[in-house]
Amino acid sequence: MAARTQVSLETTMEPTPDEVRETLDRVLQSRYFVNAPKKQKFLRLVSDYYLRGRVKDLNEYLIGREVFDRDDSYNPSADPIVRVGAHEIRKKLELYYQQEGASDPIRLEIPTGSYEPVFARCAPCVEPEPETTEPAAAAAQGNGEAQIDEADAAAAPATPLAAPKGNRALKPALVAVVLVAAVMAGYIWQLRAELGSVHEARNAIGGPLWAPFFAGEDATLLVLSSPPVLRLSNAGDTDAILQHSFELTPDQARQLAETMQDNFVIRNLPPTPRLVFTPTNYTGLGEAIGAQRLTELFRGAGRTVQLKRSRTLSAEDLRKHHVILLGSVWANEWSGKMLVEEDFVYTGQATIENRRARPGEENEYRSRFDERTGALIEDYAIITVRPNLSTEHRAMILAGLRSAGTEAAAEFVTGKTSLQQIERRLAELGRPSFFQALLKVGVEDGIPTTITLVALHELN
Numbered sequence: 001m002a003a004r005t006q007v008s009l010e011t012t013m014e015p016t017p018d019e020v021r022e023t024l025d026r027v028l029q030s031r032y033f034v035n036a037p038k039k040q041k042f043l044r045l046v047s048d049y050y051l052r053g054r055v056k057d058l059n060e061y062l063i064g065r066e067v068f069d070r071d072d073s074y075n076p077s078a079d080p081i082v083r084v085g086a087h088e089i090r091k092k093l094e095l096y097y098q099q100e101g102a103s104d105p106i107r108l109e110i111p112t113g114s115y116e117p118v119f120a121r122c123a124p125c126v127e128p129e130p131e132t133t134e135p136a137a138a139a140a141q142g143n144g145e146a147q148i149d150e151a152d153a154a155a156a157p158a159t160p161l162a163a164p165k166g167n168r169a170l171k172p173a174l175v176a177v178v179l180v181a182a183v184m185a186g187y188i189w190q191l192r193a194e195l196g197s198v199h200e201a202r203n204a205i206g207g208p209l210w211a212p213f214f215a216g217e218d219a220t221l222l223v224l225s226s227p228p229v230l231r232l233s234n235a236g237d238t239d240a241i242l243q244h245s246f247e248l249t250p251d252q253a254r255q256l257a258e259t260m261q262d263n264f265v266i267r268n269l270p271p272t273p274r275l276v277f278t279p280t281n282y283t284g285l286g287e288a289i290g291a292q293r294l295t296e297l298f299r300g301a302g303r304t305v306q307l308k309r310s311r312t313l314s315a316e317d318l319r320k321h322h323v324i325l326l327g328s329v330w331a332n333e334w335s336g337k338m339l340v341e342e343d344f345v346y347t348g349q350a351t352i353e354n355r356r357a358r359p360g361e362e363n364e365y366r367s368r369f370d371e372r373t374g375a376l377i378e379d380y381a382i383i384t385v386r387p388n389l390s391t392e393h394r395a396m397i398l399a400g401l402r403s404a405g406t407e408a409a410a411e412f413v414t415g416k417t418s419l420q421q422i423e424r425r426l427a428e429l430g431r432p433s434f435f436q437a438l439l440k441v442g443v444e445d446g447i448p449t450t451i452t453l454v455a456l457h458e459l460n
Contacts, residue, residue, distance in 0.1 A: 015106050015119045023106045030100045032092040042067045046117045055116040083442045083449035113451040114417045212394050213322045222305040225287050225327030228279040245274040284403030287326040290410025297414045318389040328399035343457040344382045344436050352380050361455050367401045376443045381405035383437040408441040408448035425456045434459040
């Protein structure tokens, strides 16, 4: 019976075209999209390509022309309008499914790093019986998970499900099967929601990227960077701390106040603001978000990770555990203390050098910034898988030139679409054990909006 239930769920996961249209209409009529014509146009376009079986034709240039009315001179590399628009839509969809769409039977997603829509079924659409027999009710109470909501019961049709005469005993069994199926499907959706498509990403755990990290009994070490930074002084700092601080000039203090405006820190600055060196208190935002995504991936596979700061990591840790390092050598010194000679390396000029450039690749990659505001608009990141200090264990380094690149690298190795992409590329290379992947990352307001796999090199 369990095998039959599983097959039934798998064959009903793909929504029909009519269900796709209904799902899209519900989203567009919600308060998050009803007064947003560009966002509506975006979702209608990608959904239309989905229904026509042409999602592979979707790209940034096409969307820029069709949705945002860009002309023939449109250059996606210089104009991030599509990436920004997609990022805003993802945020609105997340809000919609937390509120109005929380009970929608099918959900619309636009995975990060892709413009292809995903229509995912949450649970089978089942009409519950208005009168539940005692055995079925006992089954619902016994498993502690499946309950029929009163509102759903009120909305059910007055006519009960028909059962063959003389076989009324089948009705409780039918209801029990329906409840079990609903619980199983609900659990599947919960895994999807926790990781944003990590349910599908788990299929790649057995591949060359993740399989070694899930082998054995020891927990993988997840290592956060702890770079030395300067922070603003406060009234709690002792004389010993302030002895090695740096005083801001009046012009610097004014610029600081204009940038941060009226927040708590500015309101509570001492009369003479100072900068205090702190080597142990902080990590990057991208590293923190990356740690969350990786922890959820391991949790979804029933495994655990042990979080450590880079400053407390030891060589003995590297010998005894698989390790995932977040942050480049600029923030995490252990990222440069391994055994294998690499193709992509970080330089003292805050660039990535390509030591073995192949046709179509550049010799050096650097971040790009808005010339007017100084905001980061493009970063690069490296995914490195190599042996750690013991060849029995592996190290994965997820590191951007900036923190946004590190976040993007963590997102790339935990996302459904990107995992499939890197798995295909690894298969083309004969599934090497050790490799480096170079990523190009579009950034808007400090948030990665697009992630492109630029190159993949095997490491010997």
